[in-house]
Amino acid sequence: MPGEADVVDAQQVLEAERAHLKGAREALRRMREHAESLSADAAGDWVSKQVLESLLDQRVRALADHPDTPLFFGRLDHRADADPGTGEDLPQAVHVGRRHVHDEEGLALVLDWRAPVARAFYQAGPREPMGVARRRRFGFDRGELTGFEDEPLDGRELGPSRLLTEEVERPRTGPMRDIVATIQPEQDVIVRAALPDTVCVQGAPGTGKTAVGLHRAAYLLFTHRERLGRSGVLIVGPNRAFLSYIASVLPALGEVRVDQATVDDLLGVPTGTEPLSTAALKGDVRLAAVLRKALWMHLDKPETGLLFVKGGSRYRIPADEIRELVSSLRGTTRYAAGRNTLAQRLAHRVLVQMEQRGEAPDDRVHDAVARSKAVKAVVDQVWPKVTPQQVLHRLLGDAEFLARAAKGLLDEEEQAALLWAKAPRSVRSARWTSADLALLDELADLIERTGSLGHLVVDEAQDLSPMQLRALGRRCATGSATVLGDLAQGTTPWAVRSWRDVLVHLGKEGEVTELTLGFRVPREVLEYAARLLPSVAPGLAAPQSLRAGTGALSVRRVRDVHDAAVTAVLEAQARDGSIGVVVADGRLADLAAVLEGNGVDHAVLTPEGVEGERVHLVPASLAKGLEYDHVVVAEPAEIVEAEERGLARLYVVLTRAVTSLTVLHRAPLPGALA
Numbered sequence: 001m002p003g004e005a006d007v008v009d010a011q012q013v014l015e016a017e018r019a020h021l022k023g024a025r026e027a028l029r030r031m032r033e034h035a036e037s038l039s040a041d042a043a044g045d046w047v048s049k050q051v052l053e054s055l056l057d058q059r060v061r062a063l064a065d066h067p068d069t070p071l072f073f074g075r076l077d078h079r080a081d082a083d084p085g086t087g088e089d090l091p092q093a094v095h096v097g098r099r100h101v102h103d104e105e106g107l108a109l110v111l112d113w114r115a116p117v118a119r120a121f122y123q124a125g126p127r128e129p130m131g132v133a134r135r136r137r138f139g140f141d142r143g144e145l146t147g148f149e150d151e152p153l154d155g156r157e158l159g160p161s162r163l164l165t166e167e168v169e170r171p172r173t174g175p176m177r178d179i180v181a182t183i184q185p186e187q188d189v190i191v192r193a194a195l196p197d198t199v200c201v202q203g204a205p206g207t208g209k210t211a212v213g214l215h216r217a218a219y220l221l222f223t224h225r226e227r228l229g230r231s232g233v234l235i236v237g238p239n240r241a242f243l244s245y246i247a248s249v250l251p252a253l254g255e256v257r258v259d260q261a262t263v264d265d266l267l268g269v270p271t272g273t274e275p276l277s278t279a280a281l282k283g284d285v286r287l288a289a290v291l292r293k294a295l296w297m298h299l300d301k302p303e304t305g306l307l308f309v310k311g312g313s314r315y316r317i318p319a320d321e322i323r324e325l326v327s328s329l330r331g332t333t334r335y336a337a338g339r340n341t342l343a344q345r346l347a348h349r350v351l352v353q354m355e356q357r358g359e360a361p362d363d364r365v366h367d368a369v370a371r372s373k374a375v376k377a378v379v380d381q382v383w384p385k386v387t388p389q390q391v392l393h394r395l396l397g398d399a400e401f402l403a404r405a406a407k408g409l410l411d412e413e414e415q416a417a418l419l420w421a422k423a424p425r426s427v428r429s430a431r432w433t434s435a436d437l438a439l440l441d442e443l444a445d446l447i448e449r450t451g452s453l454g455h456l457v458v459d460e461a462q463d464l465s466p467m468q469l470r471a472l473g474r475r476c477a478t479g480s481a482t483v484l485g486d487l488a489q490g491t492t493p494w495a496v497r498s499w500r501d502v503l504v505h506l507g508k509e510g511e512v513t514e515l516t517l518g519f520r521v522p523r524e525v526l527e528y529a530a531r532l533l534p535s536v537a538p539g540l541a542a543p544q545s546l547r548a549g550t551g552a553l554s555v556r557r558v559r560d561v562h563d564a565a566v567t568a569v570l571e572a573q574a575r576d577g578s579i580g581v582v583v584a585d586g587r588l589a590d591l592a593a594v595l596e597g598n599g600v601d602h603a604v605l606t607p608e609g610v611e612g613e614r615v616h617l618v619p620a621s622l623a624k625g626l627e628y629d630h631v632v633v634a635e636p637a638e639i640v641e642a643e644e645r646g647l648a649r650l651y652v653v654l655t656r657a658v659t660s661l662t663v664l665h666r667a668p669l670p671g672a673l674a
């Protein structure tokens with residue numbers, strides 16, 4: 001029990017910290033006013049003015065004070081003899097927050113959580129205090145300081161942090177929040193991994209993979225602002241609904257310039273569909289070799305030699321020589337660049353002949369020959385211009401061509417499965433499926449190199465096919481990636497079974513690390529869901545939960561699943577937090593009508609996302625990555641039956657709950673859950 005003196009002391013400390021917060025808020029306001037007062041008029045021309053205006057605008061936005069989020073959440077008091085190892089003096093006390101705030105003299109009032117000195121806030125412990133004598137964590141309510149918690153780092157073991165527990169237990173409402181105040185040491189290691197390092201994170205549901213990926217993006221942007229400002233950082237997620245759920249995390253961390261995309265956004269919107277087994281075959285990495293062969297099969301033997309006429313002179317390059325030139329270039333460059341190089345080489349040979357005849361041709365002549373009709377005709381014949389669509393159209397429509405390209409790579413049955421039942425008449429009328437788009441992207445890169453970004457964060461990566469992973473790997477070929485996922489949550493038939501394979505397909509060397517402590521799902525619920533693990537991912541260890549949450553699970557055998565769902569939603573509405581009702585996609589419309597008929601306000605989650613409403617009706621196929629305080633699952637057996645990896649889908653669905661999970665079933669439950 002704290003004595004009276006301690007309480008008075010604590011009150012004084014709190015007052016002093018509140019005063020510091022007030023001062024920091026005022027300083028931030030001054031920084032923002034200063035940024036607002038800057039004018040882009042000094043720019044020399046219109047374009048520079050636009051660029052400068054947008055930069056200033058970003059700066060002002062980044063300096064926004066969000067009244068609902070604390071400006072700092074921690075404080076480090078360093079030991080007097082602490083040495084930061086940088087040769088500089090370490091300030092005795094620093095407040096750690098979302099961004100740097102300094103006063104008019106340039107003195108730091110709040111230090112950005114990403115600064116090297118702030119690392120100790122996340123990493124220091126009794127065994128390795130990192131120069132810290134005391135770590136202080138602050139409790140906040142809507143931006144107001146409500147309390148604090150001190151951890152002396154003098155060798156004593158630290159108990160669990162009450163503030164961390166409170167943060168993890170706080171009800172979820174609306175979109176995902178940042179976790180900057182409570183990043184855990186094992187998460188921090190991933191967040192602060194160096195820019196060139198590709199990191200691959202296997203993590204059970206709710207272990208913070210998405211959160212860690214987003215914070216790593218923010219960390220890298222802060223630490224390598226200029227470089228990544230030029231090359232770009234991109235977050236790739238499974239669908240728009242998921243991206244809109246995570247969309248506010250980076251802006252809350254002051255990063256307003258990170259793009260988010262689905263694989264479709266990157267590769268194009270599919271216009272066709274196909275059986276899953278065909279899609280899985282098209283996602284197979286062997287297709288990369290088939291496509292390479294198919295593209296280079298477009299090279300042809302020269303029908304004639306080259307005849308170049310200038311004035312009264314004729315210059316000839318025999319067909320044999322052209323054939324040799326082509327074979328020396330074949331495969332050494334991208335396909336499109338090869339066409340250009342061939343034209344240059346042909347021109348060079350013509351110029352050699354000119355010189356042998358005593359002429360003195362210069363560079364202009366060289367260019368004119370390379371661009372001449374005669375050279376172009378030869379190049380077009382032996383090294384024809386092709387588009388990715390033309391090549392794939394031919395490959396999927398022409399059995400003989402496919403057989404040649406796939407020889408030794410795909411067996412006859414596989415080749416037959418790839419061929420269109422009815423080939424579209426023209427390239428333009430072809431309907432491309434999602435799997436085709438990855439193949440087109442591969443071809444596009446064989447023809448012309450795809451540009452690379454500085455860093456890619458790929459979430460739910462376990463669901464991507466090898467060909468899709470290759471497409472993403474191209475987009476960070478000269479950069480690095482953070483790859484996040486859970487093999488147990490792989491629901492596509494082409495989902496990869498090992499992270500090592502994922503890295504190979506991405507074309508990256510990297511570390512595979514694992515997060516095992518869950519921050520979302522209560523222990524009881526997680527243990528229930530984990531009964532499915534031996535069937536969905538036999539090699540994975542059962543996940544651990546930080547959250548005790550007893551009484552969180554309710555499994556009810558009911559007569560009428562719809563009536564029971566209405567009851568369960570009404571029960572949940574009496575409590576705090578968001579509510580998700582998850583059903584097999586096929587049952588969505590019926591349940592929506594029943595909820596409507598019973599006057600339960602709700603919104604149906606679509607692939608585009610959803611706005612407002614406390615109750616969301618969620619098709620099982622879109623539940624991945626989301627979380628709700630209260631989850632009601634209606635008829636699990638239907639979710640399992642709906643798809644090949646239905647048990648994995650059910651595992652995803654059962655692990656969305658933060659506070660309570662209610663399972664309603666009329667049909668028998670899957671064996672492991674019965």
Ligand SMILES: Nc1ncnc2c1ncn2[C@@H]1O[C@H](COP(=O)(O)OP(=O)(O)OP(=O)(O)O)[C@@H](O)[C@H]1O
Nearest residue numbers: 179182183184205206207208209210211519520625
């Ligand atoms: N260090 C932390 N402090 C507080 N909350 C955390 C922490 N790490 C994760 N969380 C919270 O746990 C929840 C789950 O995090 P997240 O969605 O990132 O997990 P995930 O591993 O991506 O889950 P899934 O595999 O189910 O998609 C989120 O609400 C997140 O804010």
